[in-house]
Amino acid sequence: MTGHLPTTPGSGPLAWLDQYARARTEAGLRRRLAPRPAEPADGPWLDLAGNDYLGLSTDPRVLDGAAAALRTWGAGATGSRLVTGSTALHAELETELAAFCGFADALVFSSGYTANLGVVTALTGPGSLIVSDAAAHASLVDACRLSRARVVVVPHGDVDAVDAALAARTETRALVVTDSVGSADGDLTALHRVCRARGAVLLADEAHGLGVRGPGGRGLLAETGLAGADDVVATVTLSKALGSQGGAVLGPAAVTAHLVDSARSFIFDTGLAPAATGAALAALRVLAAEPGRPAEVLHVAGVLAGACDAPVPVSAVVPVVLGEPGPAVEAAAAFLRRGLRVGCFRPPSVPPGTSRLRLTARAGLTDAELSFAAGVLTAARTGVPA
Template identity: 90%
Template sequence: MTGPDPTPPGPRPLAWLDTQARARTEAGLRRRLSPRPADPAGGAVLDLAGNDYLGLSADPRVVAGATAALRTWGAGATGSRLVTGSTALHAELEAELAAFCGHDDALVFSSGYTANLGVVTALTGPGALIVSDAAAHASLVDACRLSRARVVVVPHADVDAVDAALAARTETRALVVTDSVGSADGDLAPLAALHRVCRARGAVLLADEAHGLGVRGPGGRGLLAETGLAGADDVVATVTLSKALGSQGGAVLGPAAVTAHLVDSARSFIFDTGLAPAATGAALAALRVLASEPERAADVLRVAGALAAACDAAVPVSAVVPVVLGEPGPAVAAAAACLRRGLRVGCFRPPSVPPGTSRLRLTARAGLTGAQLSFATGVLAEVLADARTGAPA
């Protein structure tokens, strides 16, 4: 039997975490997980915080697609896509997704995050230039950092700045990256103007359609389809399957030469387990629902317009309705007040948004009943009236 360790205690190597936690708490930026309970009836709390834009995550047809895939293929993909993780179901989803969005080919990843990491790093690297929009999603930012390419960050939606960066480059290859629809502001990227600059300067345009698919474009085919750019040989898109399609996963869409290159070189594809069969089946079923019910996309914008009107916010052009309140404290308090009244809304604070722009982030969902929409707008109007006057929530 051994005695106590005679070594005297030294400095705590993780003590800095306590300091960081205190600083975040004082700034109103401490985050905590809040598990939501199961709500089979869907009536306890009305959700306007999630990204289930088309209301398909619990649709019986989508659940049936997941269940059938689970029974046929099992719980997991069992390996990377290059080993055992590719099934006939994955190939079916890729073919239908590419055809629906108007691109030559598609390659499914385990998430939208890994899709962005894979395509950006595989299409660039040392000796290439990336021109990135300042408001690009964190997955694109991280992809730029991992690429080992030279990165120029330009002001949000500034086409002239993109043109200047491309014109001044010495690199042979260049990639311009942007979200097609802003995740925090819900605004639309000037894709047509960006593409004109890219084509004139010999660059490739990469648009993340995470918030465009299912909402923008004919029948929800995305903003690239809306602007006539889907299928162009110098345009690549990424999508997520976890928002409008209500499932999980992501994909890269574009020329077949791009997807073939990714299979050979995208590390987040090669070294990651394939998307689980249940998620694949659910996404495929949701895509088929969207194809057969294109009116869902228009319904999202209708609901978004009603929410914005109740909040005295700008007319939205996507499912995202931002209500900027300024500092983190009022935004957190307003979100909590909504939840107490039975309405769940998003709350975005730095670093998700710039300092001084903390906000409620409302996400419209197709299929809300008149009673649900009336309830939501009533709660929002009441809570925001208090928040803007400084009254207790």
């Protein structure tokens, strides 16, 4: 007996992976990484796939903020936030982000994903209830699963179902989780009324709201007058409108203090890298100084939606649902050949039967670029060669 493990293809304890890969390929759901080159070899194309809503990821002021932080603090945070991973820069970002969005306090995490994991699990646990919108982001879904709380999933945007779940609960503590952008503005206000009446906390993910909605891009919670309420908590990502990396939880000071003591994705994770922190802070200051950028994003989104004959968008994202994965992949490839890069979303990112193209509006597009994009989209919709 040599002690060597079997190497024959299709054998061994991981042989099931081959079966899964074949099934995904047959269903049109196999994914492959496509590294983005600095200069595309296939010619110039216009990017409508990335999440750089305000066009700040390459803004010289943001790059300078990242470079200055890199030179001052080094390449990495060097430890968790509770050890050596908190710098004066992190504190500046938290203070300014909370003030900008209208909350008492903020706590920066290494990503929007870990921010959602941290706040949901820390505010709930055994003996509590979570009511989750069916369309909540995957990070919120995973947080619910890890929380060990009882979870009730309600239909998307169904405020009455939330009310019924809260009314029937036996648990003392309850948390309602939803994405802030994704339903009508009035639903968020109504949802908060139900939470307040039933003694629940509302947690809204502002990933698509920050920098796009609300006065000066302060988010949908600020737009609806809910920012800063003592029973409202928000999460944001720094990787979309602010063009950097990381995430944050916003809310009462008691919430962030509790997270420092108990959020595992904060305590046991290395702090956000200084360069990303410096870039996010610089981007936030640009947004504060140039409050017209959010309206520009929504204008671009409206033009793109019009070219696709899609509904008027409520954020930077314009979805074009095509149904099955194959047609969506083919359409995205056809657009790229025409010089337009768009997102392609298939299950499990979206529900089965709703594979789609996702166009992301961006401030800073020139008139010529926007006209080009609209022309390609209109031609594809009408069947006229571009």
